[in-house]
Amino acid sequence: MKIVLPGGTGHVGRLLEREWTAAGHEVVILTRRSGGGREVHWDGRTLGPWAEVIDGSDLVVNLAGRSVSCRYTPANLQAMMDSRVHSAQVVGEAIAAAARPPRVWLQMSTATIYAHRFDAANDEATGLLGGAEPGIPRYWAYSVEIAKAWERAQAQADTPQTRKVALRTAMVMSPGRGGAFDLLLRLARLGLGGPVAGGAQYMSWIHGRDLVRSLDFLTAREDLSGPVNLAAPNPLPYRDFMRGVRTAWGIPLGLPATRWLAELGAFALRSDTELLLKSRRVVPGRLLEAGFDFEYTHWPEAAADLVRRTRGA
Numbered sequence: 166m167k168i169v170l171p172g173g174t175g176h177v178g179r180l181l182e183r184e185w186t187a188a189g190h191e192v193v194i195l196t197r198r199s200g201g202g203r204e205v206h207w208d209g210r211t212l213g214p215w216a217e218v219i220d221g222s223d224l225v226v227n228l229a230g231r232s233v234s235c236r237y238t239p240a241n242l243q244a245m246m247d248s249r250v251h252s253a254q255v256v257g258e259a260i261a262a263a264a265r266p267p268r269v270w271l272q273m274s275t276a277t278i279y280a281h282r283f284d285a286a287n288d289e290a291t292g293l294l295g296g297a298e299p300g301i302p303r304y305w306a307y308s309v310e311i312a313k314a315w316e317r318a319q320a321q322a323d324t325p326q327t328r329k330v331a332l333r334t335a336m337v338m339s340p341g342r343g344g345a346f347d348l349l350l351r352l353a354r355l356g357l358g359g360p361v362a363g364g365a366q367y368m369s370w371i372h373g374r375d376l377v378r379s380l381d382f383l384t385a386r387e388d389l390s391g392p393v394n395l396a397a398p399n400p401l402p403y404r405d406f407m408r409g410v411r412t413a414w415g416i417p418l419g420l421p422a423t424r425w426l427a428e429l430g431a432f433a434l435r436s437d438t439e440l441l442l443k444s445r446r447v448v449p450g451r452l453l454e455a456g457f458d459f460e461y462t463h464w465p466e467a468a469a470d471l472v473r474r475t476r477g478a
């Protein structure tokens with residue numbers, strides 16, 4: 166297949182590029198950098214010569230968006246919104262304008278679209294979308310608005326010959342610098358892998374290998390469109406999740422941190438506590454129903470594999 170990855174220069178894009186190139190596919194990346202080789206320049210918001218790479222492609226997976234690993238200031242939140250909505254809109258315009266449009270458009274979305282909750286898991290059919298939970302910070306509701314607008318931009322695109330799937334993705338766990346696993350492992354190795362703010366908040370995750378496999382599955386399955394949760398079937402509380410990281414690496418203790426300490430740490434790392442404190446309890450209802458077989462269903466086995474590969478590298 167010829168596969169186009171708008172925003173494919175980040176952690177997820179490089180993972181997909183590696184796996185799909187090894188599998189014999191042709192991968193082209195759209196980037197705001199100067200381009201060259203398998204990279205083509207675009208600005209993420211206006212149609213241009215770059216749109217030619219979409220014409221005649223088989224699959225488009227749009228990953229573009231301002232990194233969420235930052236302080237959630239009003240300006241950064243606006244940039245997160247605009248970069249996602251504008252890039253999804255212009256990808257839709259390029260597909261609509263193509264003489265030979267791709268068969269499938271997989272559009273990144275996020276598991277953050279669901280409500281902050283502890284009581285039950287969110288699948289696509291019965292899950293609660295977030296934004297109206299009592300007592301959550303106002304900007305958490307805005308993150309949900311971003312996710313909804315992101316999905317709307319894809320849903321509203323007029324691309325009748327292209328099947329559209331919105332990928333409500335949990336934290337992607339794969340080895341390598343700059344990924345979520347790298348950050349959490351470093352925290353654990355610094356002795357900071359204990360519960361934060363009690364540690365009852367749920368962590369939803371997906372092993373990188375299952376991310377790639379699930380995208381292959383969604384590409385092949387003509388009957389699947391609309392929102393699909395990409396998350397392993399067994400999300401777990403943060404305290405157990407971090408215990409899994411510590412056990413896999415062989416770190417006996419992790420210091421607990423209060424919400425206040427976490428705020429201080431996030432400030433120092435130029436990041437935001439929403440990423441750690443929001444309870445994301447998300448399960449892959451549609452994937453399981455469609456018969457997708459996860460390689461990694463439980464976190465301890467996934468963490469052991471990630472540690473093995475991190476040490477190997």
Ligand SMILES: NC(=O)c1ccc[n+]([C@@H]2O[C@H](COP(=O)([O-])OP(=O)(O)OC[C@H]3O[C@@H](n4cnc5c(N)ncnc54)[C@H](OP(=O)(O)O)[C@@H]3O)[C@@H](O)[C@H]2O)c1
Pocket residue numbers: 172173174175176177178195196197198208209228229230231232233248252273274275276334335336337338345
């Ligand atoms: N990693 C995860 O665990 C995870 C989980 C759920 C959802 N997601 C979403 O999946 C996508 C890919 O994740 P990732 O971890 O690979 O993210 P990433 O490392 O931040 O990469 C995203 C890419 O988007 C491009 N980008 C940044 N700002 C942009 C803007 N203003 N306009 C257009 N493009 C822009 C950048 O490419 P250039 O600088 O080359 O243009 C960047 O490489 C993101 O949208 C993320 O929110 C990720």
